[in-house]
Amino acid sequence: MPRFMGFVRMEEGIGAPPQSLFEAMDVHIGERAAKGVFLDGGGLYGTEDAVNFVVDNGTVTRVDGPYAENKEIVGGWAIMQYDSLEEAVADQREFAELHAKHWPEVKVVATLRQISEGPDAPGA
Numbered sequence: 001m002p003r004f005m006g007f008v009r010m011e012e013g014i015g016a017p018p019q020s021l022f023e024a025m026d027v028h029i030g031e032r033a034a035k036g037v038f039l040d041g042g043g044l045y046g047t048e049d050a051v052n053f054v055v056d057n058g059t060v061t062r063v064d065g066p067y068a069e070n071k072e073i074v075g076g077w078a079i080m081q082y083d084s085l086e087e088a089v090a091d092q093r094e095f096a097e098l099h100a101k102h103w104p105e106v107k108v109v110a111t112l113r114q115i116s117e118g119p120d121a122p123g124a
Contacts (some may be wrong), residue, residue, distance in 0.1 A: 002114055003039070003081045004088045006095065009072040009109040012046055021102035028098060032080065037091070041078030072109065079115070088112060 032038035050065035082088040089112065096110040 001081045001083060002085065002088070003079060003117075004092075004112055004114050005077065005079055006041075006092055006110065006112050007077045008075050008099075009111065010075050010106060011071060012066075012073045014106050017103050021099065024098045024102055028095065029078075032091070037080050037082060039079040039081060041076065041080075043076040044074060047073055085114070088114075 029038050029041070047065035047067050050067070052063045052065075054061045054063055080088065080091070082091065092110055092112040096108070099106075099108045099110065
């Protein structure tokens with residue numbers, strides 16, 4: 001069964017989502033967990049404590065957050081499994097629609113990517 005990673009990108013520092021979104025997400029995730037679709041996931045703190053290691057020309061440099069140049073950050077992630085790509089895409093759209101309904105004043109990008117299962121998988 002193919003696995004997918006979903007993540008949500010948004011502008012940093014826009015404040016907390018409304019309580020209605022948290023409640024709708026609890027229902028959404030709970031239903032998918034009960035069906036075995038939602039495997040794991042969660043929200044992420046802001047970049048103020050983030051640490052990046054940048055590899056450039058064979059040199060590794062540590063860069064600590066926050067990152068003033070970032071316009072969007074990853075705010076949450078999920079690992080899910082579906083019977084088909086079509087089912088995954090439809091469910092990711094439903095997830096995005098929850099944000100549109102409960103937090104319409106912000107721009108959120110909900111991304112879905114299939115997880116590679118080996119060297120011959122897409123992107124390898």
